[in-house]
Amino acid sequence: MIADRALALPPLNAPLARELVARTRVAKLLAGYRGRPAADREAIFRVLIEVIRPYPRDLEEETELDGHKVLLRPIRPEDELAHREFFTRLKPQDVRFRLFGVVKALDHSQLACYTQIDYAREVAFIAVSSSADDGGKLGVVRAVCDPDKERAGFANAVRSDMKGRGLGAKLLDKLIRNLRSHGLGHVVGEGFACHFQKAAARSVRSRLGHRTGWPSRRRRGPSC
Ligand SMILES: CC(C)(COP(=O)(O)OP(=O)(O)OC[C@H]1O[C@@H](n2cnc3c(N)ncnc32)[C@H](O)[C@@H]1OP(=O)(O)O)[C@@H](O)C(=O)NCCC(=O)NCCS
Numbered sequence: 001m002i003a004d005r006a007l008a009l010p011p012l013n014a015p016l017a018r019e020l021v022a023r024t025r026v027a028k029l030l031a032g033y034r035g036r037p038a039a040d041r042e043a044i045f046r047v048l049i050e051v052i053r054p055y056p057r058d059l060e061e062e063t064e065l066d067g068h069k070v071l072l073r074p075i076r077p078e079d080e081l082a083h084r085e086f087f088t089r090l091k092p093q094d095v096r097f098r099l100f101g102v103v104k105a106l107d108h109s110q111l112a113c114y115t116q117i118d119y120a121r122e123v124a125f126i127a128v129s130s131s132a133d134d135g136g137k138l139g140v141v142r143a144v145c146d147p148d149k150e151r152a153g154f155a156n157a158v159r160s161d162m163k164g165r166g167l168g169a170k171l172l173d174k175l176i177r178n179l180r181s182h183g184l185g186h187v188v189g190e191g192f193a194c195h196f197q198k199a200a201a202r203s204v205r206s207r208l209g210h211r212t213g214w215p216s217r218r219r220r221g222p223s224c
Pocket of ligand 1 (some may be wrong): 093094095097098154155156157158159162163164165166167168169170172189
C-alpha cells in the first residue's frame with residue numbers, strides 16, 4: 001500500500017485526469033517498474049472521468065441525413081478539439097446569430113464551457129457524421145435550465161455547409177424530447193434577429209409539431 005493522493009475539482013476530462021494521475025507518487029510505478037509492464041493508464045483515466053461525471057450513453061441515438069448515418073449524442077469534454085474545428089466551419093453571420101456578436105475564435109475556457117457541461121442543469125447534443133470523408137461535428141444544440149427547472153433556454157447551430165437539410169430540426173427535436181422527459185414545460189429559443197423569430201418559431205412548429213413561442217428580447221438563452 002502507498003499513502004498517496006492528488007486532488008482536483010470536477011469536472012474532469014482526459015487531460016485533467018492525466019495531469020491528476022501524474023501528480024501522484026504511484027504514477028512512476030504505473031509506468032512500469034522492475035520488469036513489470038506499464039498499467040493501462042488510459043483505462044484509469046476513463047474510469048476517473050466516468051466515476052466523477054458519468055456520461056449519459058443511453059441518450060445516444062442514430063438517425064439518417066441524406067442517406068448517411070448521423071449519431072446524435074451528448075457532448076463530452078473530449079469533444080473540445082472537434083468543437084473548435086466545428087466553430088471554424090461556421091460562417092460569420094451564423095456565428096453572429098448564434099453568439100449575438102462577432103466572435104472570430106473560441107479560446108480554451110470558452111470551449112471548456114461548451115464541452116464540459118453539468119448534466120444536472122444543462123444538456124447539449126451534438127450530431128456526428130459517421131461517414132469517413134465527412135467525419136466530425138455537424139451540429140450542436142444545447143439548453144440550460146432555470147434553477148427551478150421549469151424553463152430552459154436553448155440555442156443551436158449547424159455547420160454552415162450542412163444547413164437546410166433538416167439537421168437543426170432533428171437536434172431540436174432530440175433536445176425537446178429530452179427536456180420534456182425531465183418535466184420541463186417551457187423551452188425557449190433566442191435568435192439574434194428578432195424579426196426572424198416569429199417565422200422561425202412557425203417553421204419549427206410545423207416541422208416538429210411542438211408548441212412554439214419566442215421569449216422577450218431581454219431573456220437570454222445559454223451563453224455558452
Ligand atoms: C438555425 C439553424 C440551427 C437551423 O438548422 P438547419 O439544419 O439549417 O435547419 P433545418 O434544415 O432543420 O430546418 C428547420 C426549419 O426551422 C427553422 N429554424 C429556425 N430557427 C431554428 C432553430 N433554432 N433550430 C432549428 N430550426 C430552426 C429553419 O429556418 C427551417 O425552416 P424552413 O423549414 O422553413 O426552411 C441553422 O440555420 C444555423 O445554425 N443557423 C446559424 C445559427 C443560428 O441562427 N442559431 C439559432 C439561434 S441560437
